[in-house]
Amino acid sequence: MRSRQRAGRAPLGLRLAAAAGLLYLHVPMFFILLYAFTTDDKSYQFPPPGLTLHWFGVAWERQDIWNALFLSLRVAVASTAMAIVLGTLAAAALYRARFFGREAITLLIILPIALPGIVTGISLRAAINLADIPFSFWTIVVGHATFCIVVAYNNVLARLRRTSGSIIEASMDLGADGFQTFRYVVLPNIATALLAGGMLAFALSFDEVIVTTFTAGQQSTLPIWMLTELVRPRQRPVTNVVAVFVIAVTLVPILLAYYLTRGTESTAGAGK
Amino acid sequence: MRPAVSFAQVSRHFGDVRAVDEVSFEVRDGEFFAMLGPSGSGKTTCLRLIAGFEEPDAGDVALHGQSVLGVPPYDRRVNTVFQDYALFPHMSVLDNVGYGLMVRGVPKAVRHRRAAEMLELVALGGLGGRRPAALSGGQRQRVALARALITEPEVLLLDEPLGALDLKLRQQMQTELKALQRQVGITFVYVTHDQEEALGMSDRLAVFNQGRVEQVGTPEEIYERPATAFVAGFVGASNIVDAAAAERLIGRRLAFSLRPERIRIGGPADGAGDGEHRVAGTVASVQYHGASTRIEVALDGALTLVVDRPNDLRGEVRPEPGARVRLSWPAAAMQPLDGGAG
Amino acid sequence: MSIAASDLALGGGPRQGVGRRLSTFLYRHGGLFTLILIAPPLAWLGIVYLGSLLALLAQSFFSFDDFSGQVIYEFTLRSYVELLTNRANLDIILRTVSMAAAVTLGAALIGFPIAYMMARHAAGRVKAVFYLAVMLPLWSSYLVRVYAWKLILAKEGIVSWAFAEARLGWLLDGVLALPVIGGPSLSVSYLGMFLVFTYIWLPFMILPTQAALERVPKGLIEASADLGARPFTTFRTVILPLAFPGLVAGSIFTFSLTLGDYIIPYIIGSSRFFIGQAVYIQQGTAGNIPLAAAFSVVPIVIMAIYLTIARRLGAFDAL
Numbered sequence: 001m002r003s004r005q006r007a008g009r010a011p012l013g014l015r016l017a018a019a020a021g022l023l024y025l026h027v028p029m030f031f032i033l034l035y036a037f038t039t040d041d042k043s044y045q046f047p048p049p050g051l052t053l054h055w056f057g058v059a060w061e062r063q064d065i066w067n068a069l070f071l072s073l074r075v076a077v078a079s080t081a082m083a084i085v086l087g088t089l090a091a092a093a094l095y096r097a098r099f100f101g102r103e104a105i106t107l108l109i110i111l112p113i114a115l116p117g118i119v120t121g122i123s124l125r126a127a128i129n130l131a132d133i134p135f136s137f138w139t140i141v142v143g144h145a146t147f148c149i150v151v152a153y154n155n156v157l158a159r160l161r162r163t164s165g166s167i168i169e170a171s172m173d174l175g176a177d178g179f180q181t182f183r184y185v186v187l188p189n190i191a192t193a194l195l196a197g198g199m200l201a202f203a204l205s206f207d208e209v210i211v212t213t214f215t216a217g218q219q220s221t222l223p224i225w226m227l228t229e230l231v232r233p234r235q236r237p238v239t240n241v242v243a244v245f246v247i248a249v250t251l252v253p254i255l256l257a258y259y260l261t262r263g264t265e266s267t268a269g270a271g272k
Numbered sequence: 273m274r275p276a277v278s279f280a281q282v283s284r285h286f287g288d289v290r291a292v293d294e295v296s297f298e299v300r301d302g303e304f305f306a307m308l309g310p311s312g313s314g315k316t317t318c319l320r321l322i323a324g325f326e327e328p329d330a331g332d333v334a335l336h337g338q339s340v341l342g343v344p345p346y347d348r349r350v351n352t353v354f355q356d357y358a359l360f361p362h363m364s365v366l367d368n369v370g371y372g373l374m375v376r377g378v379p380k381a382v383r384h385r386r387a388a389e390m391l392e393l394v395a396l397g398g399l400g401g402r403r404p405a406a407l408s409g410g411q412r413q414r415v416a417l418a419r420a421l422i423t424e425p426e427v428l429l430l431d432e433p434l435g436a437l438d439l440k441l442r443q444q445m446q447t448e449l450k451a452l453q454r455q456v457g458i459t460f461v462y463v464t465h466d467q468e469e470a471l472g473m474s475d476r477l478a479v480f481n482q483g484r485v486e487q488v489g490t491p492e493e494i495y496e497r498p499a500t501a502f503v504a505g506f507v508g509a510s511n512i513v514d515a516a517a518a519e520r521l522i523g524r525r526l527a528f529s530l531r532p533e534r535i536r537i538g539g540p541a542d543g544a545g546d547g548e549h550r551v552a553g554t555v556a557s558v559q560y561h562g563a564s565t566r567i568e569v570a571l572d573g574a575l576t577l578v579v580d581r582p583n584d585l586r587g588e589v590r591p592e593p594g595a596r597v598r599l600s601w602p603a604a605a606m607q608p609l610d611g612g613a614g
Numbered sequence: 615m616s617i618a619a620s621d622l623a624l625g626g627g628p629r630q631g632v633g634r635r636l637s638t639f640l641y642r643h644g645g646l647f648t649l650i651l652i653a654p655p656l657a658w659l660g661i662v663y664l665g666s667l668l669a670l671l672a673q674s675f676f677s678f679d680d681f682s683g684q685v686i687y688e689f690t691l692r693s694y695v696e697l698l699t700n701r702a703n704l705d706i707i708l709r710t711v712s713m714a715a716a717v718t719l720g721a722a723l724i725g726f727p728i729a730y731m732m733a734r735h736a737a738g739r740v741k742a743v744f745y746l747a748v749m750l751p752l753w754s755s756y757l758v759r760v761y762a763w764k765l766i767l768a769k770e771g772i773v774s775w776a777f778a779e780a781r782l783g784w785l786l787d788g789v790l791a792l793p794v795i796g797g798p799s800l801s802v803s804y805l806g807m808f809l810v811f812t813y814i815w816l817p818f819m820i821l822p823t824q825a826a827l828e829r830v831p832k833g834l835i836e837a838s839a840d841l842g843a844r845p846f847t848t849f850r851t852v853i854l855p856l857a858f859p860g861l862v863a864g865s866i867f868t869f870s871l872t873l874g875d876y877i878i879p880y881i882i883g884s885s886r887f888f889i890g891q892a893v894y895i896q897q898g899t900a901g902n903i904p905l906a907a908a909f910s911v912v913p914i915v916i917m918a919i920y921l922t923i924a925r926r927l928g929a930f931d932a933l
Contacts, residue, residue, distance in 0.1 A: 010735040011845075017727035022744075024724065025751050025816060028762035031772065035765050044768035046775045086655040093651035097644075105652065108659045115914065116874015118890045122897060122910045123666035126673045129903065146663050149655060166358035169325050172345040173352045174372035175423060177637035184375070188362040200753060207755035209877060213894070223757050230761055230881050243758040254753045258746060344641040 029247065036240035044236070055237040065242060068225040074137065075221060076205040079144035083201045084194060086145070087152025095160040112147040120147060121214035128215065135217025143215040144208060148201035155197030155261065159190050196260040199253035207250055222246065274337035276301045276427050276459040277322055282331035284317055291317040293483035294331070299427070299461055301336075304453050306462045306470040309480030310506070315463045318480070319429050322461065324348050336426065346375075351420035352429040355436070357412045359404035365391070365415050366400030372423035390418040394452075410441045417452070427459045434469065446473055467507045471495060479503045495531075500610050504529035511535075511577050512609070520573055522549055527609045532580040534605035537567060537591065538598050550600045553577070555591045565590060569599060674907035683901055693908035703892070707912055710889040713804070713811065714872035718819075718865045720812040725819035725864065729857075732820075733827035748824075752817035760881055763810045767801040767882065774799075802884050810882050811872050818867035826860020827853070862927045869920060873913040889913060 010018075036055060038048035059065055090109055094102060112120050124143050133139065167189070171181040209223035216224060222242065229239040275298035284292040292314045299305040307315040320326040321333050324345035332339050340348055351372070359368050367374070370387035378386075391397050394414035404412055413433060420428055433449075434442045450473050453460045464470050470477045471491040478488045479502070487499040498504035501512045511530040519525045553571040560583075567579045577599060591597055640647040676685050677692040697703050732744045751759065766772050777786040790796040790803060797803030830853055838848040876890025887895070889912055897906035 010731060014727055014731060014735075018731040021724045021728040021816070022747055024813060025747065028759065028766055028813065031765045032758060032762050043770050044765045045770045046772040086658055089651050090655040093648050093655075097648045099645070099648065105656060108664065109655070112659075112663055114870070115917070116870055116890070118874040118876055118893055119667075119670070119910050119914060120663075122893055122906060123663075123670040125897060126903060126907060127662075127666035127669040130669050130673070142662060146659070149659070153655075164356060164358060166354045166356055167360055169323075169345070170352070170354060170358035170360070170419075171371070171375075173323055173325075173350075174375065174419065175346045176371075176375040177344070177346050177634050178640060179633050179637055180375045184371070185360060203753050207757060209757050210875075214897075223755070226757050226761070227877070230757075230764065239761070243755070243761055246755045246758050250754050251750070254750060255746075258749065262742075342642055344638050347638070 032240055032243045032247065036237055036244050038237055038240075041235050041237055055235070055241050058235060059238045059241040059245075062238065064220070065222075065225065065238075068220045068222045071137070071140075071219060072206055072222040075140050075144060076202045078137075078141045079148050079205045080198050080201040082141070082145040083148035084152045084198050087149045087154075087197065087201075088156050088190075088194065090149065091153050091156035091160060095157055096165065109150050109153055113150050117147075117208075117210035121211040124211065125214040135215070135219065137219070139215045139217070140212055140219065140221065143211045144205040147208075147211065148205055151201045151204060152194070152197035155193045155200070156190055158261075159193035163189050192260040196257035199257040199260070203250040203253045203257075207246055274301070275299055275334075276303075276336060277305075277461065278334045278337075279318070279321075280332045280334070282318075282321060282328045282333060284314075284321060284326055284328050290483045292321065292328070295483070295485050296331075297478050297485050297488050299459060300476070302457055302459055303475040304450065304460045304462065304473060306464060306474035306477035307480060308464055308467055308470040308477050308507070310465055312482075313480035314483040315465075315478075315480045316431060319352070319431055319461065319463050322348075322427065323350055323352050323429055349423075349426040350429060351423060351425040351427075352431065353413075353416045353420050353433045355431045355433070357404075357416040359412055359415055359419075361404055363404075364400060365396070365402050365404065365407070368404065368415055369400070369418045369422055371419060376423070386422060387418070390422045391415075393421075394418045409437055410445065413437065413445065417449075421456060421458070425458065427461060430460060430462045432463055432465070434464075434466075442469075449473065471507070479507065481506070497607050498529055498609070501527070501529065504607065504609065509578060509580070513575070517575050521551065521571070521575065522606075528606040529609055530577070530601060530606055532566065532578045533564070533582075535577060535579045535599050535601045537569070537579050537581055538600070547603055548600045549603060549606075550598060551577075552596065552598050555593050555595045555597055557593055558590060567591060569597060571599075670907050670910065673903050674911055676904045678902040678904045685903055693904040696905060697908045697912070703909075706887050706889055706892050709886065710873055711916065713808065713888065714869045716808055717811040717815060717872045718868045720808065721816050721819040721868045722823075722861055722865065724812065725816055725823060726857075726861070729820045729823035729827055729860075732824045733830075748817045748820050752821075756814065757877065759814055760810060760878055763806070763813065764801060764881055767799070767806045767809070769799040769801065771801075797884060801882055804883075807878060807882050810878050811875070814878070815868040815871050818871065819861070819864035822863035822867075823857060823860040826857045826863070830856045859927060862924050866917075866921065866924055870913070870917050873916060874910075 034048065035044065037051045037053065038045075039050035039052050039054075040048060041055075087109075090105070094106065120143070124139075124146075128135070128139055167185055168181055171185040172178075176184060207223050209221075209227055212221055212224055213227070220228070223246075226239060226242060226246075229236075229242075233239065277299035279295050279297050282292055282295045283290065295314070295318065307318060309315045317326060321328055322335075324340065324343060324347075327341065332341060334340065335348065335350065359365075360371065363371070366384060366387050369390050370378075370383040373383035373386060388397070388400055391400055394417055396411060396414050396418070399407070399411065404415065407415065413436075416433070430449075434445050437445060446469060449460075462470075462474065471494070474491060476488065476490050477494060479486045479494060481502045487494060487503045489497075494503060494507055498507060498510070504510040504512055509532050511532060513521060513528055513530065515525045515527045518528060551571050553569040556568040556570045556576060558568075559566040561580075562583070564580045564582050567581060568576055569579055570576050579599065640650075673685075674693055675689050675691070676687050677690045678684075679686055728744070728748065732741060732748070736744050768774075774783075774786065777783050786800075789805065790798070790800065795803060795805040795808075797806075800806040800809075834852055834856075835848060838852045839845075843851065874890055876888065876894045879888040879891050880894075889909060893906045893909045896902045896909060900906075
């Protein structure tokens, strides 16, 4: 009954303030949903003059949306894969090993999300310019993978730290060499962390816009498509339909990642 | 026969800490060998040096006469029962026990049969399908044992295996472990900080202190003839008398230790036989310990001796603090100590 | 060996082969193994990322020819001189830093009660719900969340409607008429921008604060109460000082993220630029990459100073 004691009754003022804060965090998203059904496509009139499913059909027919969606998916898959490999290697090397420059490497991994996105973006742009590299699918992926590494790294490192170090020793003790130990003991134990890290990296990449605007050139990912629509709206509710879709696509991996790593470790500390 | 394990001038340092400092000892084939010492005394590091998780900075570790320097743990015929058991959380109990066979490519049917047999041996038959998390501490302990024994190692290393269990279970497991060792005939090297455990279970034991081995011997040798003041004080209770005090007490400049239960206590008028030392003093405190009573006696001349008296002497009056008493002990009960004691 | 026959009789034996030998080699050379593991991520981040940052830094020391529209690849401090002497550029920096400070303060005020509820009054299922409620916005689409506010703050949107329905339209107009924070409508005012920034970065403030509050031992609070302190006194003298490193840790995120953002001022804002926009415009439409690079060094320098102070305040232990 320890939890009962701990959850002692909070003062009314505190509860109201917390409730108001949570409403502030969540209510705005309902308007995205609401405006996907409005009949008004010239302004953001509230209350909507009427409700319709018309825009879902319109969005379905728009080839530019499909193109942007497929580009975003391909980018997210590629950068997630690279981030998982690189982040896991980094976590494995830095877990328990103590060597000169360890702190500096940790800082280097965190830097791409610690510095404002625009710094990462303009840096990559500067490098792309200097090296005279044409914009391509891969210039986007390189940018995304760079800031996704830390997500995979954090998840795997947290899991490695939580996993008893002696099970690796136990495995080698019982006759398994390094590769067998990795396959039979390490991998099964970090699998869900890898998956969670991958999910979060995917969500992060799928809706990234700041770095992408610098590395995409003329290509349009789904967030870039949305940004263009926000600045120069054409059929406003169509943007809402896409936004609803983006929420759904990112919500699933985030929730999955949460359930995969439920427990003591925090996946959120990584941030964006 | 070659010793199962031998350490020759082995040192292992972590930074400035000399975890193991020029240690030499041998473990005979087939014996139950305990490594006893307080935490941080180097006993666990020695165990890890045998297992191959650590490599010595100097000296040589050999298994059956063959140096194992640079041999990884998986190529040593030595298995370990870890302090936290280190069971694989993602595998069933049966797969845990069969792991050593699996990585050696033993077919599934064979290793499952063998694992089931091992579980029977440790009295866990029928629990093979469970996950380690669904077992009690004592059961996990047995699974760890079965897993370590299935590949028939030449030496089994046990790192404080009973430390996490409660007293009753610990005593039961001590008996079972000892019986198991006789049954399988494998050399056991057993790390513990519990001197009762070490004395009760082992054929021989090494007492560790600050990265060094203080003494190696049978439990009787260690208890009856402690070589150093540390051993005398750490293994059982002891009165440690340094050279200067000994000169005043028995007239010889010789540091010695004296077990409290070897001292007899009597009233001031009691006589004593020949070849016995006799002193007089005042009772300073009396502590009732159940099976025995511990009495601290302040001798005339600043020294205090601790005396254990069994409580089976009916009708005898227990001395009260402040009472004058006469103490006596046989000369043979005094164990001379190496070096500057106390 | 009384229990059974050897491994070989059971149909197995120690593994042989290249893998085993490689494993043994790497086991004996632990340092080399670590090096092999760290090399790919280190190469990636060192070359791609650090290289890019250096490229950016290098660019900031070049200059831009306004007439030809070309970058002149010669070392010069012209971009920095232009950055620090042009009144408009200094205004941009001041505007951005003020907004970042306001957002940080706002996020701390709104976030603290949530963090406090999570840390001290929620348990079990409730706590999980709280945690998800804070984490979901953190990871879900940034752009969509900004867009939601464009809908809300629009002149014809819900906020104006609600004020009108409550017959408080005069109040909204009065607020919008205020100098500096006001504007023609919420969606193009600093007030609106502040609301959106705070909304977007709020989770980054809540999580470290909550973590810091969790670490305040319960005994300490009870001890304070035992000693006769009223709840508010306990809060002010015990809880707040101990939670402060968490608040500072959170402020690192809210401050840094606001400094570098250009989407929010772009979508919810007037034509008065923020640092992020300046960088974006300079490198994009203007093509003046050296000035853009010099501009983006500003948030790096500000954050370096900020982090130095935060470190002194013990914020790194709360991250």
